[in-house]
Amino acid sequence: PDIHVPRDAYQAQVGRLRRALADLEDRERVDAKARDKDVKKWRESLAGEAHKLEAELRRQTEAAAKVRARLDRDKAAWFAGVSSDYKTFSKATPVCLLQYCVLPRCVLSPEDAVYCAKMVQLLHALKTPRLSTLVFCNTLLTNLATLVVSRTEMEARHLGKFLAELLACLNAWARSDEVFARECHEFPGFNQVVGAKADFLVYSKYQRLVRVWHTKLAAAFCQCLGSKEAGEVHNGLTVLSELLGGPFPIYDTQHADLRAKVAALTEAAAPHGQSITVMARSIQGRLVTCQDKMIKLVQRKTDKRGEGEAARPAPP
DSSP: OOOOOOHHHHHHHHHHHHHHHHHHHOGGGSOTTOOHHHHHHHHHHHHHHHHHHHHHHHHHHHHHHHHHHHHHHHHHHHTTTSOSOHHHHHHHHHHHIIIIIIHHHHTSOHHHHHHHHHHHHHHHHTTOTTOOHHHHHHHHHTSHHHHHHTOOHHHHHHHHHHHHHHHHHHHHHHHOHHHHHHHTTTOGGGBOOSSSSOOBOOHHHHHHHHHHHHHHHHHHHHHHHTOSOHHHHHHHHHHHHHHTTTTSOOBHHHHHHHHHHHHHHTSTTOTTOHHHHHHHHHHHHHHHHTGGGOBOEEOSOOOTTOOOEEOOOOOO
16 A cells, blocks of 8 residues: 655656756757757657656555545554553554564565555554554664574665664654654654653653664674674674665764774684675775764763763854
8 A cells, every 4th residue: 555655756856857848948958950850759758757757646645645544544443452551552562563564574675674664654653552653663673683683685685774764764853853843742652651641752862762772773783793603794784784874873983883893894814704804895985984974972971771962063
């Protein structure tokens, strides 16, 4: 079913076609040797392609709206059989969703990986009863090392694609208080209390939680890359390659930790073979490229989870 419409991609392509049409109207920018009938043919082709994409976007938008309306109507019944006790459903529902629905499918193909990430985001946006978005993400991101070990190379690549899509969303919520207020504030998925009265996670605490998740992810990758098993190292590099330059790493301390681990795999005496050495060198280059984009963390006082504070920009 249609649960997400790539509106930006459609609009970007239509914009390119419209600009090409405008160039055809400017005779000074058209090849002087082009015949009028050729220009007319090009114009009709570009206009037809633009209209086709616009019509396809409308159809997809209408279909997605119908699917979302149906899901919104049925959401109360999805976890109706789960115990109403908060301690039970806050943990059982997201864990079962991850174990039986998301993980088996997200590793099948790139399309399934994106679909699973978008579905998780949609379940959150629909305010699905008895589904904790926080517990779901925490379970996934704090157990990455165990999820990577038993995968084939393609499954690891697809898992990385799923993580990239999901992390991009989590990072966006942490980056802007306006986005957080619109998409997370007082949503059932962000209820953190054990009891009858709701206690929703606030923006400042969510930012700290995201930093904790990134710290846990970095530790999981360092564990994989430091393993004596070549398969685990290979899968760790494969998943990491899907995240680099995007949603992870985004903090300087974790970037430095990963660079050190990857650098050890590029040495001539690396024990895992030439293929892993080549992969590590490629990732090492990408880590150098994105180094300037890292957010600096102030390493003053850290708690037991290894959490730091994001550095504030100096006053002008």
